Amino acid sequence: MEIIDAHVHSLPRGTMDGGETDVRLETVLSGLRARNITRAIFVPINDAWWQPVDEMNDYMVEVVRKHPSIVGFIDIDISKAHLYGGIERLEKDIEMRYSSGLRGIKVHLQNLGVNADDWRLLPVYRLAGELNIPVMLHCYPGSGPGLLENSSPLYIEKMIRAFRNTHFIISHLGGIPYVDLLPHLYHDNVRFETSGVLPTLKRYLGTERLSHLLNDIGYERIFFGSDFPSCDLDTQISILKEIVPREQWNKVFSGNILEFGREFGWWVETADCENTGTIL
C-alpha cells in the first residue's frame, strides 16, 4: 500500500517549533524515505516572524522543481494587505508562485492570528478558486499569536459555503475544542487531513469515539497527514491503521489524495510511483 503524507514541513531556516525541530530538507526527506512514504505535500507556516515568506516561497519552488514527488503550497503574508495596493500585491504574489509551480495555498489561522472570515483572506479564497488550487486551513487552537477562536469552524463554515468553487482541506480535525463541530463542514468542496492530532484525540475521545468520528466524516473525504517532522510519523500511521477499517486503508493513505490531486495536476510526473517503487 502506498502512503502519501498530506502535511509535511521543511523550511529554509532549517528549524521550527521555536528551534526544537530540524526541518532541513535532507532530514525531512530521509525521514519520509525511512517510512516508505512516496509522495508528500509540503506546507509553509504563515509565520513571517519565524520564517520570512518570500524566502519560504523561493525555497518551496526549488524543492518542487528538484522533487516531482513533492507538491508545494504557497506561503502568504497578510500583514501589509491593508496598505494601498496591498490586496493586489498579495494576489500578484500568489499568481507568481502559482506560475512557478506551487499548487495550493496554506492558511494558518493560528499563526496569522485571524479568524477564517478575516477580510484580507477573502481575495485568497477567491483567487484559489480561479487558479483551481486548494486552500489548506489550519484548524487546531494552540499556536501563537492566535487565540482559541481563530480555528473555529463557525468562521470556516461561512467561507467554505460562500466560496463553493474553491476546494478546502481542513487540517488537524479541529483539535479537542472543535472536533464536535466538524460535521458542519461536510460540503462537497471540503476534505480533511489527520495531521498531528491523532494521539491527542485518541487519548481524549477514546478509540471508539474517534472511530465514529472518522466514519462520520466519511473515509472518502479523509487524507492521511502527519505534520512531520514536528510530530511522530510512526505513531500516527499506527493509530490511523488501528482506527480505520482495513478495507479503507488504500483510500485514506493514498487513493483519496491521488484522486483529489488529479484535479490540480499534482504528481503528473510521478504517476507510476507506486508500481515502480520510486520514492521521493
Ligand SMILES: [Zn+2]
Ligand atoms: Zn503543520
